[in-house]
Amino acid sequence: MKYKYNTVLLKLSGEALKSEKEIYNKDKLEDIAKQIVELATNGLKLGIVIGGGNIWRGKLGTDIDMPQINADYMGMLATVMNGLALESTIKRLGYDKVNVYSSLPIETVTDDYNFKRARLKMNEGYISIFVGGTGFAYFTTDTNSVIRAIEIDADAVLMAKNGVKGVYDSDPNKNPKAKFYAKLTHHEIAEKQLRVMDLTAATLAKDAKLPIEVFDMQGKNNIIKVMEGSLESTIIEE
Numbered sequence: 001m002k003y004k005y006n007t008v009l010l011k012l013s014g015e016a017l018k019s020e021k022e023i024y025n026k027d028k029l030e031d032i033a034k035q036i037v038e039l040a041t042n043g044l045k046l047g048i049v050i051g052g053g054n055i056w057r058g059k060l061g062t063d064i065d066m067p068q069i070n071a072d073y074m075g076m077l078a079t080v081m082n083g084l085a086l087e088s089t090i091k092r093l094g095y096d097k098v099n100v101y102s103s104l105p106i107e108t109v110t111d112d113y114n115f116k117r118a119r120l121k122m123n124e125g126y127i128s129i130f131v132g133g134t135g136f137a138y139f140t141t142d143t144n145s146v147i148r149a150i151e152i153d154a155d156a157v158l159m160a161k162n163g164v165k166g167v168y169d170s171d172p173n174k175n176p177k178a179k180f181y182a183k184l185t186h187h188e189i190a191e192k193q194l195r196v197m198d199l200t201a202a203t204l205a206k207d208a209k210l211p212i213e214v215f216d217m218q219g220k221n222n223i224i225k226v227m228e229g230s231l232e233s234t235i236i237e238e
């Protein structure tokens with residue numbers, strides 16, 4: 001196997017699909033899908049959680065006096081749209097073995113999810129795209145990523161960021177002197193209150209002893225490079 005991992009859960013933010021003017025940018029969708037197809041074709045077992053941030057986030061609900069629970073379900077539905085956009089792009093590139101599993105029961109456009117079926121299909125080379133978040137308000141897709149990673153018995157969660165190469169001691173976009181960490185323990189994430197994922201997700205990953213690799217997906221073939229171990233990133237483990 002040419003990759004560091006056999007099975008991974010790749011977390012993509014919805015932001016990765018958008019451009020300045022479009023919620024879906026064809027080149028960005030295609031670039032991500034091409035890398036995913038190459039990885040799957042070469043035998044990497046891939047589960048993907050996609051966020052909804054290019055379309056909607058629950059916190060925007062306050063701007064329109066909407067209760068958070070309603071706003072959160074809108075956000076979860078946004079992740080379904082993103083999953084379908086990614087699925088059709090992957091299929092358009094000729095890789096048909098893709099399942100979109102939704103935490104929300106939308107059987108007309110998504111597959112029924114249970115972890116045993118996902119594992120079985122992934123062993124047959126199917127890519128699993130997990131949408132709908134956890135299906136519960138007050139969570140984010142970071143938590144959903146850790147849950148799905150545990151369920152598919154992933155070796156790690158690969159957390160793709162937009163424009164930062166990993167975890168720093170403070171926000172590198174605000175503090176040019178922020179110190180980069182190549183390695184961190186789960187304990188340090190909590191102890192130093194490093195903002196890489198929400199606390200629920202970080203706690204769950206720590207309890208499950210699940211490694212997390214944080215990397216910048218904005219770079220040529222960075223998703224492939226991080227799987228090959230040739231990209232500078234932050235690895236969070238025991």
Ligand SMILES: Nc1ncnc2c1ncn2[C@@H]1O[C@H](COP(=O)(O)OP(=O)(O)O)[C@@H](O)[C@H]1O
Pocket residue numbers: 013014015053160161162163164166167168169170171172173174194195196
């Ligand atoms: N300790 C930190 N290490 C890295 N990035 C941080 C940190 N604290 C804040 N950030 C900021 O968090 C941003 C990523 O936020 P997030 O909501 O996870 O974005 P994404 O949509 O890329 O997942 C980074 O672009 C960075 O500006």
Ligand SMILES: O=c1ccn([C@@H]2O[C@H](COP(=O)(O)OP(=O)(O)O)[C@@H](O)[C@H]2O)c(=O)[nH]1
Pocket residue numbers: 012013014015050051052053054056057058059071072073074075076078079132133134135136137138139140141142144
């Ligand atoms: O389990 C979940 C996952 C997501 N969301 C909602 O869906 C939005 C989009 O998800 P997220 O912000 O994680 O997307 P990303 O930032 O990764 O694009 C969130 O803001 C939440 O409002 C939710 O309520 N429960």
